[in-house]
Amino acid sequence: MGVSLNKQLLQGPDLTNNLLGVLIRFREEKVAILGDIEAMFHQVKVPPLDRDCLRFFWWPNGNMENEPEQYRMTVHLFGATSSPSCCNYALKRTAEDFGEHYDKEVAHTITKSMYVDDCLSSLSTDVEAISLIKNVTSLCEKGGFHMTKWISNSPLVIKSIPEEERAKEVKQWSLEDDLPVERALGVQWFIETDTLGFRIKCKEKIATRRSILSITSSVYDPLGIISPYVLNAKSILQGLCRQGFSWDKELTGPDLKKWNDWLDQLSDLENVRIDRCYKPENFGKVVSSQLHCFSDASEIGYGMVFYLRLVDDEGMIHCSFVLGKSRVAPLKKVTIPRMELTAATRAVKLSKVILEELNYSIDKTFFWTDSMSVLRYISNQNIHFHTFVANRLEVIHEATIVDQWKYINTKLNPADYASRGMSVSKFESNPDWFNGPEYLWKPEIEWPEGHIDKTIIDEDKEVKRVVNTTILSSEHHGLDRLFSLFSEWKKLKKITRWLFIALDNFRKLVKERKQIRNRRQSENENSVDNQNERTVRKSLNGVTKDVQITLPTTETLNRSEMAIIKYEQNVHFEEEIHVLQNIDRGKVLKKSSKLFKLNPFIDENGLLRVGGRLERADLPYDAKHPILLPKDSTFQS
Numbered sequence: 001m002g003v004s005l006n007k008q009l010l011q012g013p014d015l016t017n018n019l020l021g022v023l024i025r026f027r028e029e030k031v032a033i034l035g036d037i038e039a040m041f042h043q044v045k046v047p048p049l050d051r052d053c054l055r056f057f058w059w060p061n062g063n064m065e066n067e068p069e070q071y072r073m074t075v076h077l078f079g080a081t082s083s084p085s086c087c088n089y090a091l092k093r094t095a096e097d098f099g100e101h102y103d104k105e106v107a108h109t110i111t112k113s114m115y116v117d118d119c120l121s122s123l124s125t126d127v128e129a130i131s132l133i134k135n136v137t138s139l140c141e142k143g144g145f146h147m148t149k150w151i152s153n154s155p156l157v158i159k160s161i162p163e164e165e166r167a168k169e170v171k172q173w174s175l176e177d178d179l180p181v182e183r184a185l186g187v188q189w190f191i192e193t194d195t196l197g198f199r200i201k202c203k204e205k206i207a208t209r210r211s212i213l214s215i216t217s218s219v220y221d222p223l224g225i226i227s228p229y230v231l232n233a234k235s236i237l238q239g240l241c242r243q244g245f246s247w248d249k250e251l252t253g254p255d256l257k258k259w260n261d262w263l264d265q266l267s268d269l270e271n272v273r274i275d276r277c278y279k280p281e282n283f284g285k286v287v288s289s290q291l292h293c294f295s296d297a298s299e300i301g302y303g304m305v306f307y308l309r310l311v312d313d314e315g316m317i318h319c320s321f322v323l324g325k326s327r328v329a330p331l332k333k334v335t336i337p338r339m340e341l342t343a344a345t346r347a348v349k350l351s352k353v354i355l356e357e358l359n360y361s362i363d364k365t366f367f368w369t370d371s372m373s374v375l376r377y378i379s380n381q382n383i384h385f386h387t388f389v390a391n392r393l394e395v396i397h398e399a400t401i402v403d404q405w406k407y408i409n410t411k412l413n414p415a416d417y418a419s420r421g422m423s424v425s426k427f428e429s430n431p432d433w434f435n436g437p438e439y440l441w442k443p444e445i446e447w448p449e450g451h452i453d454k455t456i457i458d459e460d461k462e463v464k465r466v467v468n469t470t471i472l473s474s475e476h477h478g479l480d481r482l483f484s485l486f487s488e489w490k491k492l493k494k495i496t497r498w499l500f501i502a503l504d505n506f507r508k509l510v511k512e513r514k515q516i517r518n519r520r521q522s523e524n525e526n527s528v529d530n531q532n533e534r535t536v537r538k539s540l541n542g543v544t545k546d547v548q549i550t551l552p553t554t555e556t557l558n559r560s561e562m563a564i565i566k567y568e569q570n571v572h573f574e575e576e577i578h579v580l581q582n583i584d585r586g587k588v589l590k591k592s593s594k595l596f597k598l599n600p601f602i603d604e605n606g607l608l609r610v611g612g613r614l615e616r617a618d619l620p621y622d623a624k625h626p627i628l629l630p631k632d633s634t635f636q637s
Contacts, residue, residue: 005053005080012085015092019222021357022115023187024322027276028359029122031129031157032194034167035136036149037091040117041076041083043144044090084116094143106135119147122277126156133161153194153276187223189276196225197273202266207251207259209240215263224305224324225274228422228433231301231326233262235421238328265424272427274434278320284312291322291354291365292440294408295347296415297339301328303418304347306354307436317443319436322354326418337462338388340371343419344378345392348399367400370410372453377462378405379454384464386592407450412437496560504556562605565627569608572630576600577608600628 026032037043046054054073060066076083092111099107109132113121119136123129129152137147151167152158158166188197200219205211216233219226236258240251251259279286288311295304303326309319325346329339347367355362369375377385377393379402385393410416414432427433439447456463570577576595579588580602589596599611609625617624 009081011081012089015085015088017112017115018353018357019115020323020353022113022120023223024354024357025113025359026120026122027278027320029124030277030279030281031124031126031152031154032120032122032189032276033129033133033150033152033157034189035119035133035147035151036167037114037117037119037140038146038148040091040145041078041087043146044076044087046074046076088116090143091140091145094140094145098139098142102135102139105132106139109136110139126154129154129157130160133157137165151191153191187220190273193273194276195273196223196276198226198269200266200269202263207256208248209237209245209251210247212237212240212251212259215266219266219269223322224326224418225321226269226272226424226427227303227324227326228417228420229265229269229424229427231303231328231418232421232423233259234326234328235300236262238331242331268424272424274321278308278318278322279310280318283310283318284314284316286310286360287313289360289362291351291362292319292368292436293347293351293366294368294413294415295340295343296370296410296413296419297329297336297343298416298419299329299336300421301326301419302339302343302346303327303415304343304350305415305418305433306347306350307440308360309436309440317441319440321434321436323350324418324433325350326421337371337373340369340374341377341389341392343415344369344371344374345395348396352399365400365404367405368408368413368415369405370408370413370416372407373460375405375407375452376454376456378402379452380456383456385462386464389462390464407452408437409448409450412439412448492564493557493560496563497556500556500559500563562607565629566606568629573608573628577602580608595628598628601625 051072051074054077056071056073057068058071059068076086091114095107095110099110109119109121113119121132123132133147133150140147148165149167150158150161150165151169152161188199189195190197198219198221202215202218205215212233216230216237219230219233221227221230236255240255288309290309292307292309293304294306296302303324305324306322307319308322309317311317327346334342344367351365351367355365377389378396381397381402384390412432414436417426417430417433422430422433432438435441573595576589576593579590580600589600600608601611603609603625608628610628611625
């Protein structure tokens with residue numbers, strides 16, 4: 001076997017625009033345009049020093065009877081790991097170098113509305129679209145890139161494009177002809193009706209797990225328009241996996257019937273379409289924009305769906321489908337409340353992507369769920385939850401506030417389709433999936449008010465029970481003040497050492513003074529006159545000069561280090577320390593403890609250390625049993 005070129009190449013930074021973002025912006029305005037850079041990779045030269053790495057043999061004139069000759073590529077080739085990054089950089093650099101000679105919108109289109117070699121954009125008017133096509137083509141030419149294959153949903157825009165630069169389907173087009181269908185980054189764009197949809201052709205294959213995966217993967221749907229339908233196929237696949245079905249074993253019985261039922265609907269997808277533009281015809285100036293995010297979960301899976309709610313200057317309300325997502329439930333059993341929380345968390349993450357990519361100014365973002373458990377968890381920010389719930393709530397609270405979360409009745413929640421699946425025929429009979437709930441089309445004052453019961457029930461297993469095990473964490477500790485003032489390890493260790501020295505010296509003084517007082521009082525047991533009392537006090541005052549005070553040593557430094565470590569361990573591993581101190585009373589470390597797998601123990605100095613299999617290893621004690629500190633400790637070296 002030879003050496004693969006791609007294994008030796010660095011991929012470089014990913015400069016490709018977000019596919020979802022390009023498609024989202026493609027739907028913003030009335031007039032849409034689509035173009036393509038001709039042979040983009042071949043317009044970018046490879047540095048001369050690197051060209052020898054791209055040598056290859058070829059027969060002169062394609063005649064295999066001749067001796068092959070040696071050639072080398074001078075431009076970037078398709079399939080090389082580094083080509084996308086290099087060519088995207090060259091295109092963006094072109095916009096940067098020459099963009100100042102054009103309107104900002106021109107350079108912005110090249111840097112934000114290109115997906116590799118495809119340009120997708122939408123504008124308010126024909127005039128703007130005609131100007132943008134002309135200027136984007138001109139700017140790209142300055143970098144050696146030829147923009148061509150232009151197409152638009154506007155006949156006036158198409159007419160303005162030179163015939164040789166139009167897409168193949170409209171080269172001979174006239175105003176009397178219907179506009180063609182064009183692929184927009186894998187999605188079918190029906191230009192005549194200005195809608196997005198599907199045309200899927202599937203070759204007949206024997207029904208096996210492998211063929212089901214192949215056919216399901218061929219349904220390309222980046223916007224999740226038909227994600228509830230695709231969820232059904234994914235559920236069939238998961239069922240086969242759960243049964244331990246081999247990849248090439250032919251399906252029979254109920255499994256085959258389920259698959260054939262799904263397959264029979266595939267051709268009906270041609271009838272499923274959504275409007276490309278978020279705004280309908282004759283929609284006025286937008287005065288309010290809202291993003292509504294719905295989430296739900298079931299035993300089958302979990303899903304999310306997003307809608308854009310627009311209000312124009314005449315009070316007209318319009319809701320548009322933005323994005324849908326469906327995921328099958330994991331093979332390992334997960335409770336429905338956890339699945340619903342996962343769906344809500346995913347909705348938050350996707351909403352951030354949508355808000356970042358949209359050019360609209362969004363006034364409000366709402367999150368809707370029919371899960372009271374999720375709403376209770378989100379509303380109770382002072383309650384401690386177990387790790388699974390706590391981690392997801394952290395994501396939710398970082399990006400949203402409690403007031404953004406609303407309750408929706410299960411029957412009204414469109415995300416229910418995304419979590420349970422839906423047949424193709426039901427897309428027409430259930431318009432809520434594409435249009436959103438009916439109430440969104442009404443003024444906010446008419447929206448249903450769902451009361452949220454914020455009370456966490458005592459039996460909820462997700463709530464972490466607080467167990468008070470030591471006094472150290474509930475009472476003030478002497479090192480608290482020092483930790484707040486000094487966070488540098490060496491400085492804190494030195495300060496703590498001087499505290500120990502002072503403490504030792506105070507103890508010696510107290511002990512010595514007590515001994516002197518007892519001795520003098522014993523000598524003058526029967527005399528209590530003022531003269532004797534003054535003598536005792538004089539003797540006590542002279543003790544300081546005679547006591548041998550403690551000085552800084554390595555021992556005092558080690559003591560201070562141990563005290564700091566013990567403090568950190570007691571703060572972060574309070575429960576584990578309590579258990580290990582009471583093992584002889586039947587206490588056992590919980591498997592849920594983050595220290596369980598480390599087999600911890602407490603040494604003779606009271607320090608918490610790692611146990612494990614290195615007990616008999618020929619290593620120093622500290623290497624075999626390192627001291628345990630929390631991963632976020634300020635004092636880890």
